[in-house]
Amino acid sequence: xAYENNNENKMESIYSKRIRAGKRRTYFFDVxxxxxxDYYLTITESRKRFNDNGYDRHKIFLYKEDFNKFxxxxxxxxxYVKTELMPDFDFDAFNHDNVPSENxxxxxxxxxxxxxxxxxxxxxxxxxxxxTHEDVDKW
Numbered sequence: 001x002a003y004e005n006n007n008e009n010k011m012e013s014i015y016s017k018r019i020r021a022g023k024r025r026t027y028f029f030d031v032x033x034x035x036x037x038d039y040y041l042t043i044t045e046s047r048k049r050f051n052d053n054g055y056d057r058h059k060i061f062l063y064k065e066d067f068n069k070f071x072x073x074x075x076x077x078x079x080y081v082k083t084e085l086m087p088d089f090d091f092d093a094f095n096h097d098n099v100p101s102e103n104x105x106x107x108x109x110x111x112x113x114x115x116x117x118x119x120x121x122x123x124x125x126x127x128x129x130x131x132t133h134e135d136v137d138k139w
Contacts, residue, residue: 014039024048039064 015031028044041062046055062070082091 024050041067 013030013032017029019027019029021027024047026046028042028046030042030044031039032042033039043060043062045058047057048055082089
């Protein structure tokens with residue numbers, strides 16, 4: 001499913017990856033297409049507010065000419081934290097595909113959605129929906 005900000009400015013999402021990061025934070029990586037059939041990436045952090053039911057969202061637009069520079073800088077920053085600042089920390093302990101929900105049940109932590117212009121959106125297999133998961137509205 002493509003997530004849209006409003007109906008007037010629809011830019012189709014042709015690939016989407018959702019990463020749940022704890023109870024209140026979700027990251028979205030969306031590949032979108034421009035009117036000129038070019039591609040760019042949006043990275044969205046969505047955090048549930050403490051006092052109400054809304055979300056705070058922060059978005060980065062990343063264009064193809066910056067992909068390599070961005071990946072290099074991100075990799076260098078992560079490597080610095082892992083090797084220089086926290087060399088004894090076990091980062092692999094966080095490599096899990098499932099996270100517990102608020103009621104203790106396990107639900108999928110990441111969902112991939114690929115849209116094709118001629119087909120409807122399909123999502124990767126996820127945990128059974130028993131109505132207990134928290135929907136995250138990116139917009």
